[in-house]
Structure formats: C-alpha cells, structure tokens
Amino acid sequence: MENSLGPAPPLLEVRGISKSFGAVRALQEVDFTLRAGEIHALLGENGAGKSTLIKVVTGVFPRDAGVVRLGGDEVAPRSAKAALEAGIATVYQEVNLLPNLSVAQNLFLDRQPMRFGIVREGEMRRRAEALLTEFGLDIDVAAPLGNYSVAIQHVTAIARAVDLSARVLILDEPTASLDRHEVEILFGIMRQLARRGIGIVFVSHFLDQVYEISDRITVLRNGRLVGERETASLPRLELIRMMLGRELAETTSARAAAGDRPPREVCASFENYGKAGYVAPFNLELRHGEVVGLAGLLGSGRTETARLVFGAERPDGGQARVEGAPVRLQSPRDGVRQGFGYCPEERKTDGIVAELTVRENIVLALQAKRGLHRPLSRREQDEIARRYVKMLDIRPPDPERPVGLLSGGNQQKALLARWLATAPRLLVLDEPTRGIDVGAHAEIIRLIRELCDDGLALLVISSELDEIVTYSDRVVVLRDRAHVEELAGEAIDVTNILAAIAAEGAAKEARA
C-alpha cells in the first residue's frame, strides 16, 4: 500500500476509518492523505460522509476503526480541543467564536497574556494587531467581533487556529456566506498559509471555487472513498460523475423503457413559478402516475423547488394550478388542503415528532387536514396506524413506540405513511433514501414505483443519479438555482444528466 512518494511522510494520513451510527454506516474504510503545503478539496453530496470524516479525525466522534497519523505519528484526539493541541484546527461554517467579546479577546481566549493573574490588555491588543496584519487585516481589535462581517470573523477564526500552531487547517464550507470579494481575500490567505507549509482541507460545494483554489480533490460518496485526483487533470464532468453516479452500466430509465404509455392527466402545474434569490422562475407539470426526478448538485435549487411546490415557501411570482384550477400556495396548510404531501430531507428536524408515537406521527397530517373539531377517534387512529405499519412493513410493528426510537429507514416509512393516510394527489419526496440502510433503501424505491402505478403524482429529489434514472418518467436538471433542462423517455440516462449539470462549467473550461 505504501507508495514511495518520498522520504517524508505525508502531513496527515487517514487510513481505513469506519464509523457507524446504529445501522447506518456513515464511513466505510475511508482513506485520506493531506500533504504539507497543499490545498485539498474534500467533496461529496450531503450525507457522503465529509462532516463525519472531519469529526472523526478531530475527535468529536469516536471512530470504530482506522488510524490517523499526523507527520508520521499516530494521533487519537478525544475532543476538538485535543485535536487543536495536536495541531489539527477546524473552522466551521458557523464561526465558533464569541461575537460579544473583542477581536483580541477572541484571538487569545483561554491563553491571554497574564501578569500577576491580570490580563495584560495592551500586550494582548498589540499581539492581536500583529497577528492580523500577517493576514492583511488592519482593524480595531478592541471592537467586538460581532461588529465585523462574516468574512472578517472567518479570518479571525483562521488566525486564531493558525496561531495555535496548527499544521492542518480544516475549513468547512468557509465561503458559503461570503461575497465574491471576500472569497478572494480568503483565498489569498489560504494560499499564503499553504506556502508556509500548512496543509489545508477545503470542504465546499462550489465547484468553481474548488477548481480555482485546490491542488487535489478527494471525493466521498455514501460513506466510501471514491477517489483522489489532482485538480488540474480532473475534468469537471468526471468530477461530477464521481460525486453523483455509481456506475454507468444501467443507464436508461427503466420506466421509459417499459414502453410508450399514453399521456397522463396533469395533476398540478406551475407557470413561471419562482422566488427571487431562492429559485429562478420555472415551468413544471406534474402528472398522475408519473415520477418527476429533480437532479442537480447540492445547492442547485432542488429542495427550494420542492418547498415552493408544496407551499412551504411563498413564491413571488407565477401561477400554480391543481387539476387545471388556479390555486394559491402560501403555507404548508394550503399544500395539504390541495392534497399535497412533503417528506423533507431533514427527517429529524423537519419531519418526525420524535417523542410522539408512530401512531400519532402517522395520523398527524390527516388530523391537521380534517381540522380540530373532527378528531379521529382512538379506534380510527389505531386502524390507520395498523394498516400502514403493515403495508409499509414498519419495524418494530408497534404503533405505540415513540417514533424517535425507530431506525432512519423506518422513520422515513412513518413519514410516508403520514402522507399516504391523507390520500394525497401529489407527493414531494426530498432525498427519501438518504441515511437509511441498504434494505430499506430498496424498499423505498419499490414503494415509489408502486405509488406511482396507483395514480399518484410524484416529485422526487435524489443525489443518487442511477436511482433517479430508474424510477423517473421525466428528469428536471437544476444548476445555480435554476431549472436548466428537462429530460424525458429515452433521453433519461446518467450521462445526459451529468452533461446537463456540468454544461456551464464545461463551457467555461472550453473558453479557458
């Protein structure tokens, strides 16, 4: 395994890391190598294992297997603080500093220069100024950190980390809330630190930025290592394929290939529907008995489209119609009234009510739809819960168990049951197979097909392209918060979707 790359060991060597949460295997034998002085992008869709890997390396989560070597010596930090002391610093998207303290106090928190037990404010300020000057910042270090922009807060966090003798700097989505100019400043600092020999891990879903700044790219998918490449020799299309596609073997839509089917009745349609700064106006037709897949990278506007369609977000223009009649979708209640259902991506925060029972979670939407004065009797509730627990094979088959105690896959089924109980005409599923084990994964896909055959209209978001390809009748491709292409029938295959996602980037490369 040991490549003779040179006499010096790499700065950070991660070998065979595995980590499971219950039945879900978040990381499986992942390797990662960071060399001194390089900027290394760590890429993958939501749930690919990026944050888990960072948290395992920095000791936030204990690992199940594997080794981490820093400069050739094995390290096993037990907390983020221990990792910091060992020389691995992490700056998260949400800066973990104290906005009410001054910049200087933040920089020297926990290690203020002291004399006779008293903090030497003047000394601290001088050192803070000197440190920030190195990073090209000339600001009043006595002012509260919260007075400054997110960019400056980020630089402060980085300066603090580097000053704590970090050799490895992990930046988790550092550019997410920065504007173009601030990104330039940050990149300047990253290059400067790399020249000093610090190894930087850059997690981002902005591929343009990845190509601009990184020397090397490691891609994770579903908790496994897909590969490590040099940025310069990795075409964008290939990178997206690494992030999204599994194999290109099975490429055409199983549903489209099943034969020409008569055109279906339109269930809901959206004309020029959109919201400024959220997702650009789009046209979308959803038909009974049809699955429409939404494909695109993280942040491309998939979830945003789903929320607009369901009514969880208000549009600022356009017209929605249900069965031909114009409707207004201003709130989830409106969506539910129109017979829509929505299984959100974040099951725990947006989906289940953990402490309530499976029964209560299943009847919740139906009860909300019926209204306060028409309560479902306990017998009706039991009957509904029993029916769906059996139909979807929810385990354990105990409707009185708090839903929070179920596995991810069974929670997802309970959410599906919640909407099926309302006899919906349209179901919007955001990443229905994320974070659930392999068996449940196949079952959910089988369910999607069955529901569709029963005449339901489905709008499904997934990062798994081969999954989308197997169940979709049409696929809408999104890029940069806009719908850019719609594929139907024979045209649905992974290659075409990838081409649509990468089109702009490819055009850019061609120009370059």
Place this chain on the structure above:
Amino acid sequence: MTMLLPRRGLAQILALIVILAVDRVVSPQFFDLRLQDGRLFGSLIDVLNRGTPVALLSLGMVLVIATRGIDLSVGAVMAICGAIAASLADSHGLPVVLAAALGAGLVCGLWNGFLVAVLGMQPIVATLILMVAGRGIAQLITEGRIVTFSSPDLVWLGNGAILGVPVPIAIALGMLILTGAVVRGSALGLLIEATGGNARASELAGVGTRAMILAVYVWCGVCASLAGVIAAADIMGADANNAGLWLELDAILAVVIGGTSLFGGRFSLVLAVLGALIIQTMNTGILLSGYPPEFNLLVKAVVVLAVLLLQSPKLSGFAGIMAPLRRAKP
C-alpha cells in the same frame, strides 16, 4: 381517554400519598371531615380549597408549557382580574363582574399569544412584559388601595358551597373537566403535543402551529383570571400588590411535578393539577405541624427534587429507583 391518567402518574400519586401520610402523623385530625352549615370542613378540604388558585393556573400553564412556551404573567393577570372584579362587585351583578374579569384575562392571554405566536418573541421574555406591567395595571385599577367589597354573590364564589363542596373546589373541578373535554375530546391535545414536540415538522405536516400557540396563551389567561376572581372573593377584597404574587412559579412547579417537560410535547392535565395539590398538601402540612412557615420553602425544594429524580431518565428509569426501595422495605 387513557391520556388523562397515564401510568407515568405513579410517581406523583406516590408522592402525594407519602406527604398525606406525613401530614397524618403531624396532625392526627388531618383526615377528619365534618359538615357544618351545609359546607364540608376539615384539613383535606382546606388543602383543596387553598390549592384552587394554583390548580387553575397550572391548568392553563400546562398547555402553554406543552407548546414549549411559558407564561410568567399569570400572577399579574390574577391581580388585574381580581382588581376588576372587586371594583365592580358592589355596583354590578355577578354576570357583569365575571364577564369583565374573564374578558380581561382573555385579552391578557391574547396579548401574550400575539407576542409569541405572531411576533415570534421568546415566551419567557414576552410574558415577562405583562408580568411586570400587569401589577402596575392592577394598581391603577385599584388606585393603589386595597379595594374591599361586600357583594354576597361574589363572596359566595370564594366561601359558598354547592352540595357541601366549597365553590372554588367545584369551579376548579369543573374547569379540569371542561379543559379535558375540549383538549382530549377534540384533536387539540394531539396537535398541541405535536407543536411542542417539533414545531417545524408540525407546521410542514399542515398543523396550524400559530393558532395552537395563540389558543393556549388565551386559555392560560382565562384560567388565571378565574384564579384571580376566586382569590379576591376569598378575602373579600383585591390587593394589587400581593394577589397572586409568585404564584406563576408555583404553577410552573406544579406542571413540572406533573411530569410535563419544559421542552414541550407530552402533557397531562390531571397530573398538573395533582402537582398543584402536592404543593398545597405540603404547605398545609407544615402550617399544621407548627414549624415556622419558612420551612415550607425548604421542604418544597426537597420534595420537588425527589419527584424530579423519580422522573429522571438518567436514573435508569422508574424501575431503577423502585428496586432498591422495594428491597429496603421489610
């Protein structure tokens, strides 16, 4: 209706029995009841009667807490409504007095609910506003004096009896049954628990979470105004400075003793009222024992700690606590 008294009520019932037993030791006549002038008397009746205001408050508070909120203003609302009732008692009939007082409670609840549900303020801050301002409003109504009255109708509310049962007890029982019927007889209970358990998820499931939150604060205001009227009727006067003072804390305590988490979700009306009775049983017991009332606060703290320990999941559940107890018993 199994929700009214779930199995998890065991800890509270046990605590009440233990405290009652201690009271019996302290005061041998504790369980004696006698009928006099068509009204029941005795220490037990005293406990129920004195416990009425906190029991009423906890009935509203438990719903608010179930939505993951809190209402600090109930004591001040009591003072406002007591002041209104006392000021009107000698010049207007009971229906007008009650309507004015309950209407004021409703408005107070609407105000709190508006701040929390519509403006999205943190409940503890939103209700703090009325907690502070409410006492001022009550003092304005009474013009800084203690307003007394002699209207027999209103006095009857505090001191009369129906079939031997003191009126306050009958009112509290009636409110418990009414609240239970509304909350568990409709879908309100489930939707409140869902809102408190996970407001985002509930909203996405189509639950009108704002309406739920508004409704519970309004109900809490109405319960507080009834408590205020009864407290005023009891002493035949309204003291804007002291009516309901600190009772919001007792009400919160009663809800917590009743097993409803401050993080919202599952709630039990019956257990919240039981919590109020536990508190009052302790108060009465200490008064009867002849110990100085200062002890009350300490003993209260100890009992609260004990009940919370019994409920704590960290202590490996109820069984874990009971096992050594059972072994210890001969």
